[in-house]
Amino acid sequence: MTSSLRIVHCFRSPVGGIFRHVRDLSEAQVAAGHQVGIVCDSTTGGDYEAQLFEQIADRLPLGVARTPMQRHIGPGDLASAARTFRLIKKLQPDILHGHGAKGGVYARVFGSMLRVSRSRVARLYSPHGGSLHYDEKSLTGRFFFLLEAMMARWSDHLLFVSEEERSMFRRKVGEPRAPHTVVYNGIREEEFEPVPANPDAADFLYIGMMRNLKGPDLFIEALAQAEKRLGRRLSAVMVGDGDDRERCIARVAELGLADRARFLMPMPARKAFALARAVVVPSRAEAMPYIVIEALGAGKPMIVSAVGGIPEIFAEATTALVQPDADAIATKMAEALSDETTYATSMPGRDFLKDHFSAPAMAAKIEKIYFDALAKV
Template sequence: MGGLFRHVRDLALAHEAAGHSVGIICDTPGVPGYSEGMVAELTPRISLGVKRVSMRREVGPRDLIDARKVLNVLKELKPSVLHGHGAKGGVYARALGSLIRAERSRVARFYSPHGGSLHYGAATRPGKAYFRVERFLERFTDHILFVADFEKRAYTAKIGPPACPWSVNRNGLTAAEFEPVEPVADAADFLFLGELRAIKGPDLFIHALAELKSAGHAHIRAVIVGDGAERQQLAGLAESLGLSDSVEFRPSMPAREAFALARTFVMPSRAEALPYVVIEALAAQVPVVATYVGGIPEIFGSSADALVAPESGALAAAMRAAAENRAHFMRLLPGQTTLKERFSIERMAEHALEAYREAVTKLAH
């Protein structure tokens, strides 16, 4: 879903363009919020194709059946590199990659958490269980590619310093994504774009809108773009706060299309790794109100003081500032030169290839 699959897609296409044979194993169709558009785009463009296997976010007995299906695909494809993305993908890549290794394959096993299990608290029961699994799987890991310095720090704090090779490989954009996006003539004031679940903070966004409206901004309008299991619950929240005529819900769409629907993009997340959508919005020169969580401060760099706490009052204050003086608010955000230097697809793809080459070469000796 979302940024994780965008990262996978961009790596796959860049590596295919560099002359490598790439395939993807991902979840079956029908999951709310899943990036089916990106799957359809990828299928004819990667030489090993897209294989669909059921992969549930929750851990359960069905995982054994699903894992067997993934193993069969891997035996068919015989990859040199197996790169698992997200917590479930990371388990499959390392555990199943090790089974293949036992059959004299030389597959290199890579893992990118993308937040995943790291979103859990160290003191929670699920967190303790997941972190024990993560620590155990390190012995079957040839390299961890974190997408943010924050992610590596969270891993070290909750699991311990990685006992295997690791590096940071940040998300990257194409040159075209640095072209500005202008709002449409009847653009709303604010945009939420993302998966509709609590960790992304859409409820905080709605509460912030209600606070602005009660403070005198009677004609405020917002667009919520995305899919997810909590869509109806969020629509009910907007109605209960008197925002039915002020908030429009739309299904998922490409980020740059969504950016044109409003004058300010709001990222009210409670937790993140290194969200693509924030980089995309800044690159498109769209005003961004975002929370000081995860790897978002890494994106903002010296402009991180513009970030706010994941709390409706703080969001409302920043949203008001962006609406009242757009030009001044834009000057608080990171500049285009800095963004281009740090977040390019070319840099991201080459860094991953360097790590792959090193691991494959080590296995050959």
């Protein structure tokens, strides 16, 4: 068995947690002596993501290939798929690892096509939430879960980022036909260093995509309610971009918060952490969000929705958990500001975080799974 693998990570959107996961995994795999490349969408992301690609592209032996990929299924999918297949075939992967719904379909379909032509390639899939967030009662959900069940037959291994994500798969799709493992996301050693708040820091930070699933609207409504409960003005910073950004800006103005809730475009998380004393993650659905692990690693007090795999991060300290509801979040905001010191000490301990959510441990577990999967091809 070769000790150096040709690994290609395929995913659609180079933003948020999936992109962070692939970057960390790719860098660790290159450091371990593997040949690694990325294939993803060329129409998603802005200047911040372009800078991240510049930082990593030269370090990846198989490079970065970007081509237009549609988010939703449509007429353009066939042309997009054909372009993506040509890019992947040229890279001659031993491991084809798909991330997210679109990446998962491409990795397993194209990996199977390569095997028909007698290439030896293992097909792996990490949902990262993706299609699993759909309601199983909806037509869209039923369609995607049927597709997930079909694709599972063409999978050599499924990688889940939390026990909750695996449970969700079982509940909505069925028992996985392929071998499957939970491997928690992890952060680098230097990210466990505290990030102190700036002297002029705001009370609360929202950082993430400006889209309904992530709950920026809940953050805004909760901020207004928390002001009323505390009887004083509060300040906030909202960092991120997305389809709902302008709607959020308009809502902040409607609520009379525009002079104390400012919006900034995407930036490195640790730079953003210095802008506020506490971080709020009001998501309606998640798998295992990096931003929560990053914020805790940086020593930031948090208010977090108890969805997806998030409660697994707070297994030994549940104070921060709330339902994704503006009223519940506002109550927790008021609590956090009433006694900031006590609230901060209720977060998960650093030893627990390092034991369960380190990037080197994540990469080592996934590397073993790659070799095991390839050995069975």
